[in-house]
Amino acid sequence: MKHPTCSNENARFLRKRRQHLALVWALRIGVLALLLGMWELVTACGWVDPFIMSSPSRIAKTIASLYADGSLFYHIGVTLWETLAGFAAAVVLGFLIALLLWWSETVRKVLEPYIVVLNALPKIALGPLIIIWFGTGSEAIVFMTILVGIIVAILHMLSAFIATDPGKMLLMKSMGAGKLQILWKLVLPSSYPSLISMLKVSVGMAWIGSIMGEYIVSRAGLGYLIVYGGQVFKLDLVMSATFLLCLLAAGMYALVVLLEKILVKNADR
């Protein structure tokens, strides 16, 4: 917000706030540097076996060698594709199913127990079935990702649709609005903030789904590298893949936050 006059006091307040923010960032980076440094130190001095603990330098070397033999971006690409495809499908399908459930109370009541059970069921229990149905390729993992994300997407949107302000519903009805008009002019626009929060939750769900899928069955991807590395006791590979996963997840989260900022700016005005 712009003020026509900016008092000294206000300037002091703003400066203090800036300083505080800088301090927080410095400490954040400091904590990371400290952790990495200690990790490197204890392994380099042989206090802890680097074969079990790995170390930052060994992780860097592993990633470099993955890059050198061309498999780095291949594995990243596979995981990213599975995650994004599963995310997109779960979000779109979840939204549409939530709409259907909002539209028909009967359908909603009929399906309620099934949704509750599906929500409570640990999706990993379906692993063997998914392998048999979809094989061992990416399809199986995408399916797992959808399965993990879709119920949350449905429930999130449905509760937003149902929570539409009853006063505004009455207003629309008093104007003689039909169900489609109520949906289009009231329910959808007022559920917009929930749509954004649903996207945020679903990003996290998609990562859980894709990595879980790769744990169960895969021939490529970061989850595959972690499992494979564990099986052959290459902890460097496990740590490297985990590190890459952290980077990707953080990157995707940052993208969603950016998207949220753009969308909310357009919505709130």
Place this chain on the structure above:
Amino acid sequence: MKNILQFEDVTYIYHTARGELVAAKDLTFSVGEGEFVAIIGPSGCGKTTLLSLAAGLLRPSSGRIESRGSFGYMLQKDELFAWRTIEKNLFLPLEVMHKCTAAQKARALGLAEKYGLGDFLKSYPAQLSGGMRQRAALIRTLAADPDILLLDEPFSALDYQTRLNVCEDVANIIRSEKKTALLITHDISEAISLADRVLVLTARPARVAHAHTLDLGGVPPLKRRENAAFSGWFETLWKELNA
């Protein structure tokens, strides 16, 4: 004066899993064209049910409701849509009723201009004060040119000072647009300061216990409050309400 809305022996029963609830029983009254009728009653007597019946949102369990003309419904809260500008909010009833023609839009904008919303057309509801928002809600109600205004405690969510001002506004707008209005309120002084006629309902099931034609003349609400007869009416209605 011709009747524009008529209730004849209207009974309404709510059915719930726990049984039934008689909200209104043998309710009979009428509203004449151009008249401002206020209905007061003890809280929980089914006042809102009555408006929903009038607007055709509920069907009476028995009895007849006859009306000529279209309705505009104004609620306790302004219910402006936060994601629409004031202008777009005013067009909402036109859009819903498929009357969104250039002429109708111009009419709605003319009303907005006339009643002091001209500068706020491109603003969002969050940028307006409570009183302004309620005024916008009234203009929205008037946008589709309804014959009868149904006002469901439209001032009760406002603070006292704003309430008096908005009440003044609304009375002025409704009188100058020559609209018929049916106001539901639990505020006795509001009823006296606005209405030509006041109906007093009984506790549930709602029936018309008393009907009074007020003789306070077509003066604005605040002037009416200064009238010597005002306190007399207040006392009468207070007693009837608590009988």
